[in-house]
Each structure stands twice: as structure tokens, then as C-alpha cells.
Amino acid sequence: MHDAWALHQRVPPERWCVTRRELDRFVEVVAARWAAGKVPDSERPSSGHHDPEHGPSLYQVNRHVVKPVTLAAGGMSYALMLHPEGLDCEVFVSHSWFEGIFHLQRSIKAAWPQLQRLHNLYCCLLANPQNLDMERLLAVDISESPFAKALQKSSHLLVVPNPTVGVYSRLWCVYEAYLGATLQKTYLLPVKPKRMVLLRRICLLVWLPCVAGCLVGLPLVWLIGPARIYASPVGGGGLFLTWSLSACGQWSMLMLPPSTTCFSICFRLMVVISVLSYAITMPWLDWLVDGKELRFNWGLALCHYGMPLNMSLINSVVVAFHVRLVAENEEFERKEKMMQFVSVFHAQCSNPRDEQRIRQAIRGYEREVDTVIGILIKAGAYTPSLRKEWDAGHDLTGAGYTDVSVTMVYAVVGWVLVTLDTISDAFLWSTFSWGFAALGVVCCASALAVPVCTIRLYSRGPDRAVFALACWTIACLAALLLPFLSVLVGWDEANSVRLEALLDGLTDTLEPQTPPDFVVLGILLSRACVVSVTWVAALAGPSSWNRSWMGRRRRICPQFDSESDSDSESDSDASELEGVLAVRVSSEPGG
Secondary structure (H helix, E strand, O other): OHHHHHHHHHOOHHHOOEEHHHHHHHHHHHHHHHHOOOOOOOOOOOOOOOOOOOOOEHHHHHHHHHHHHHHHHOOOOHHHHHOOOOOOOOEEEEOOOOOEHHHHHHHHHHHOOOOOOOOEEEOHHHHOOOOOOHHHHHOOOHHHOHHHHHHHHOOEEEEOOOOOOOHHHEHHHHHHHHHHHHOOOEEEOOOOOOHHHHHHHHHHHHHHHHHHHHHHHHHHHHHHOHHHHHHOHHHHHHHHHHHHHHHHHHHHHHHOOOOOHHHHHHHHHHHHHHHHHHHHHHHHHHHHHHOHHHHHHHHHHHHOOOHHHHHHHHHHHHHHHHHHHHHHHHHHHHHHHHHOOOOHHHOEOOOHHHHHHHHHHHOOOHHHHHHHHHHHHHHOEEOHHHHHHHHOOOOOOOOOOOOHHHHHHHHHHHHHHHHHHHHHHHHHOHHHHHHHHHHHHHHHHHHHHHHHHHHHHHHHOHHHHHHHHHHHHHHHHHHHHHHHHOOOOOHHHHHHOOHHHHHOOOOOOOOOOOOOHHHHHHHHHHHHHHHHHHHHHHHHHHHHHHHHHHHHHHHHOOOHHHHHHHHHHHHHHHHHHHHHHHHHHHHOOOO
């Protein structure tokens, strides 16, 4: 044991870390022993001990796995048993020991910082030498404790709630929250939904409506035929109505908060509209397959005149996007309930001496810690920029989290679709072909720039990336739908261009009658404005955008001046508090 103690004195606490893969392998060992009955329940049975979603508590894992394994290796911690020289702390995990080990592993995976090359984590179960005298290890100034040292070194703080006990009902976790806010760390909650839940919902709400719509549309192909359905007033009107409903539904779903009743109604209607859009697409597909005279015009027809298919695909993408959004929102609500947070004044500690030291350390800043935790629960993350938004009175619901990788794919696909549609306009309307070609290049560059900018923005804070991705996603749909909603494309084109001739396969003799120049120019300028405004907002960030927007509202509505004064006072108070905290940390021995 003397060698183990000497090892922990030589290696600083901020290096008592393991990698994520090593954590996964450790959990596999625990799972094997648990399945074999070698990790029994405690004298006070845990409701989740036999649940494969939860697993044995960390107390039982420590007693039956960590201690025996590390004792046989010499008594050091599990982390230093694997890495005697240690690993730099990159991510700090704040959790409760009442939590099940399987739940902890999944939560860490779900909350792990995205798009960043971070590998090492500090988890007290594996970091601290469980076989040594822990009271002696912690019998130092609280700012010199292993927890404080590791948190100072890390860049992110993962807060892992559990269904057994509120994580911030424990004073050590409260101190970690206080210290993280003082050091301006990024907090993250595990809000990522389970993959199987997403797959089931996508199959039910995306693929099933697609198949159902195609089956409903088959009789239209056999009984009516493509030429008759689209050339007739009823068929053309039905096509235009379906497209109009699709556009309105897509726009409404993007603008409504996912927790509202209106959103739920729009979501269900959108699934029904998807069925109708695929049904009316089937005759168009039959024409596309049988149209032997299309020759080199099929690309133009598919990109620009492929209204039924294009809108059906966009419907499916929008529904899939919001399936994930709804699942995230539900997971967010689950985690909020697990937090069981009221105030740090209600937190407790099993060791009376530790409780006294922690209370002394955070005295006078309890309300500040309450605010930090409140922002974390509201936004799914905490950063200094989110704190400024909170002080300014902005709604932060879900502002700090989304599945960045998946949302980034949606944004890239959206910009690719805008690029294809813009280039098709360049071929269709020769008067302004140069403008559409240039705009197409800009849209293509936007599609390529989205991943790079997302990674850079996420490094500044998850809220920056979440806001930018929201801007880009909404902008893609706006760029595709604004011309239609302005009656610049669609009904006007249906009247000016003989679509029934196109559907009859007479493309070699078709001479499209282009709309007036001012209509084409309107399409070009509307998309150019959407692209430019989107990138300015995305790169400026939510703080600058909201400040600019509120400033415009104050110029229009003078009654906002009083709100501005209160916001300024709040910002001043927050800045003063940050300065006090910074001075306090710099004066601490470990600062």
C-alpha cells in the first residue's frame, strides 16, 4: 500500500484518468461478473440492480470489482493501474454513486463532446484509490482536492442525472458545479436519444408513410394515367394543393417549438401529407420511366419540374428531422425529471466535515450555483455565452444541445438540394443564367463550408453550433420554398409552361414560356438574401443576433427601453459576480 500511496503522491490528480474505450471494457467486465452473480445487490436492495438498463450501483461495483482488482495490482486506483504515468484530464464526469453502472456508461456516451478529439475522462470511481484512506486523501484544502485539480484541467463537465437520486442533492456535485462555473467550463447533459427508439420511429413515421403512399398511388397509374391526372384541372389542382400543404406544413414545423400542441398537430398532419404526396408522385414517376423522348432533358425535368417527387422527398426529410427533434425533447424532459433539483441549499453530504468545508467554500454564491444548474437544465448545456443569454432574458429551451453530427448532415443535404435547384434555374431561365450560376456556386460552397464551420463553432461552445445549424436548416427550406410561397414558381409556371405536354413526353418540341424578367429576378434575389442573412446570423452567433433583433424592436417599440435597462443591470451584476469569482479562484492555491 505504501507504493500505491507514493504513486498517487507522485502523479497529480488531474492525470488519474482513463479513456472512453477503457471505460467500455471495464463495464464489459462488470457486466460479465454481474450476469454470473458475482456482483450481488446490497443489504438495502436497489430497484435497478437487476435491470440491464440500469445495473448495479457504483457502491456495489466498487466493492465487488474495483477494490478486488486494484488490490491485487498493488492498491492504486484503477486509472493508475492502467496508466502508471497517468493521462491528461479532458472531460470531468459529475455523477452519483447511487447510479447504475450501465446507465452511467450510456449517459457518458450520450453526453460526450461532439466533433472534438477528446478521449480521456475523470470518473471518481476509477480515478481515486479506493483501497487507500480516502479521508486522508481528501484532508486538504478543498481547492486542492483531487476533484478540484481534475476539474481545473478539464475542458468539459459532463453532468449525469439518474433515476435513483438527484445528482445535485449531493454536496460534492454542487461544489463541482460551483467550481465549473468559476472556471468557465462547458457543462453538458446526456440528452441524446437511444438509437433504437429513433430507428423505430423513423420506420413508423417516415418509411411506412412512403410505402403506403406508393401503394395508394398505384391505382392512379393503372386507372388514370399520368397525362390525364396532371393535364386535368382536378389533377393539376390536387398536385398544387398537395404541394401547398407540404410547403406550409414544413415551414410550420420548423418554426413551432416541439413541445407545443400546435407542433403535435402539424407533425401528424405532415405524416398524412407525406402519404398524399407520394401517392400523387406515382403517376409522375411512371411518366419519367416511360418518357423515351426525354433524352438530355431528364436532369432539368427532375430538378425543376419534378415538383411531386422533390416535395415528397423533402417531406420525408423534414419528418425524419423532427422525429429526432421530438425524441431529443422527450429525452430532455426525462433528464430534467431525473435532476430532481430545487436548490443547493437542500444538498447534503455523508461526511459532516466535508459538508462543512463545501458550505464554507460556496457561501454567498448559492444563488449563483442555482442559476448555473437552472441554465443547464433549461438549455441542456451551460457556457458563459448561455449565461449572458439568460441574463438578457432570452428563452434557452434546448439552446445548448442537438445531435450535431446528424443535424449537420441534414444541413449539408439541404444546401445540396438548393444548389441543384439553383443550377437548374440557370439552365431554365437564360436571361439571368449568370446570376443563378453564381448563386449556385455560392450554395455549393455553403454545403462544403457547413461541416468546417460547425466544428469551429462547436469548439467555442455547443450553443454556437446549435444556433448555426438551426439557421442553416431553416435557410435551406426557405430558399426552396420562398419562391413558391411568393407565387413565383408553381402555379404561375403551371399556367405559363405546358406541363401536360412535358408529361406526354414531347420534350423535344417543348418551348417553355419563361415568366417575366421581374419574376425571375425576384427568385434570384430572394434566394441570395436568404443565403447572405443566414451566414451573417450563423457566424455572428445567438448573442449578437438577439442583441441586434432586440435593438430593432426597441427602435420600433419604445416600451422595450425599460426591459433594456433591467437587462443592463442584470448583465452588470453578472459581470461583477464573474470578476469576484475569478479573483477568488486566482487566489486559491490550485488556481
